[in-house]
Amino acid sequence: MIGALNHVAIAVPDLGAAAALYRDVLGAEVSRPQDLPAHGVRVVFVTLCNAKIELLHPLGEHSPIRGFLTRNPAGGIHHVCYEVSDILAARARLVARGLRVLGSGQPEIGAHGKPVLFLHPKDWAGTLIELEEV
Numbered sequence: 428m429i430g431a432l433n434h435v436a437i438a439v440p441d442l443g444a445a446a447a448l449y450r451d452v453l454g455a456e457v458s459r460p461q462d463l464p465a466h467g468v469r470v471v472f473v474t475l476c477n478a479k480i481e482l483l484h485p486l487g488e489h490s491p492i493r494g495f496l497t498r499n500p501a502g503g504i505h506h507v508c509y510e511v512s513d514i515l516a517a518r519a520r521l522v523a524r525g526l527r528v529l530g531s532g533q534p535e536i537g538a539h540g541k542p543v544l545f546l547h548p549k550d551w552a553g554t555l556i557e558l559e560e561v
């Protein structure tokens with residue numbers, strides 16, 4: 428069921444500083460900051476050869492990242508994203524085992540314009556997991 432690692436999302440208190448570290452120190456390919464108001468984040472995409480790192484910063488008062496940064500003021504890993512080929516089949520398999528899908532349970536269009544679901548961190552060793560259909 429599970430495919431490639433698509434990205435690791437890291438919440439950061441200072442997006443410019445984090446982007447500069449990846450670009451200038453690690454020599455990574457780093458995008459310009461992009462506002463994703465539907466997701467309440469400003470994001471910088473760091474493209475690695477086998478996956479992406481997404482540096483997330485809150486955008487707007489109701490950003491889902493804001494509380495996380497309050498609890499983790501230095502920043503931290505927010506979620507990991509795995510690719511699946513059929514998100515509805517993946518959901519059925521998870522739900523059949525009693526695993527929890529966050530929100531409405533319906534796939535929503537994620538930051539890359541593709542359907543995503545988020546899985547409850549308490550079912551996954553404290554890790555928020557995003558599934559993205561590719």
Ligand code: CO
Pocket residue numbers: 434436481506508538557
């Ligand atoms: Co993500």
